[in-house]
Amino acid sequence: MPLRSDPLDRLAVPDGTTVEERDLVTAGDVVVGGQSTVEFGVRGRGVVAGERVTFGGDIEAEADCRLDMWCDVAGNVLVGEDAYIGERTHIGGQLMVSGDLDIGDDVDIERGFEANGWIVIRNPMPTITFFFVYLSHLLRIGEEEAAQDAANELLSDDEGDESEGEESDADVDDADAPTGPAPLVIPRGASVSDDAWRVSTPAFVGDDCRIHGNLRAASLDVGEDNNVFGSLRAKGDITVGEGTRIHGDVTTRKGTVRIAPGAEVLGDVACEDLSLHDDAAVDGAIRARGEMSIVREFAREIE
Structure with a gap:
């Protein structure tokens, strides 16, 4: 599945994705743009959500889970590696993290939380971090060119660009490029439910x-x-x-x-x-x- 330089420019449902009872299940990562509503629970390799995303069930991530500020999860959040929970997020069930936990201010977890690694209380998910998460997904599925384009857009707004000829961190040799299942991408402002999947893209x-x-x-x-x-x-x-x-x-x-x-x-x-x-x-x-x-x-x- 080809991806362009903007990873949230369309709804992209990868091969083998299924709806099982009340869960949306995919083999790769799940990336949800800000201000979206997903009335299903989600299960995938990793889960990334922008600000003010609502989930109607559990989140199960084999790897990392990153929720931006003001997210709302109706059920449990189960994370196989590290978790990053933005400020003022609400979790209606338990938060269980096998690795480290970065958690923001005023997070409401109704049934408590447990982490096997370090626990840091702060606001861990600024917009810049969410942007770099997008880049990591592009690189994981071998879209080096798209990741480079997105990185160049970010760097053009910073003070001082990379000097000509200097190798960028986003440059990856094609032969060594990592591959894996394509992510499930839900664009910003989408509504996904058992009744309808509504996107403007x-x-x-x-x-x-x-x-x-x-x-x-x-x-x-x-x-x-x-x-x-x-x-x-x-x-x-x-x-x-x-x-x-x-x-x-x-x-x-x-x-x-x-x-x-x-x-x-x-x-x-x-x-x-x-x-x-x-x-x-x-x-x-x-x-x-x-x-x-x-x-x-x-x-x-x-x-």
Whole structure:
């Protein structure tokens, strides 16, 4: 899954992400932009949240967990390594940390906390720290170029840039670049729930995912062999990948809907233009205001 220089410019759901009961589960990290609402609990390698993010369940992080100020977690926070909890954050259950704990002022933990390492009480999560967390995620999945672009944007605002020819800390040799599962990225101001995933940005869903909720975005690219228990709606283009099943309608105001071979839409399709593979299936009505074509070849276009 390619990422650009702004890691929060779209909803990005990596391969294999599932909704299990009330938890959103992914193999990689979870990155949530500020002022978002995630009504699920989340489970991933690491969890990073901006300011004023609300979680409706537990947080389980195999590695680090970083919550910026004014976050609200309805359940427990279980952390396999270190935790960084910003000031005025509320945790409705227990905070259990296997490593060190940095905790800000006026943090409310209803059922107490325990840390096996050092405990430091302060405000550990300024905006600059959150920015560098983004860079670490980019480097972990091998996006050195995107990380360098983001670092250059930050350094251009500082006093004095790096001298020409001096090696930057963000420079990583391609052969030694770390790799790992792509992060689940939820952009700033998003709302994610069992009813609907609402973002004002484009949205990308990888392969082999199981998603509960209607997807609402500027545009939608849904990969292969997914099960989406809800409808798709976008202002722009919508792509439904091979073998994916949509348990609802597919609707776009002005864009093109492209449906791959083996895909199935258990609802209506409404769009400007439609490209439908002859091995795809639509159980409901089809309304295309512009051109409608039945195709035998399909190439998925990924930004």
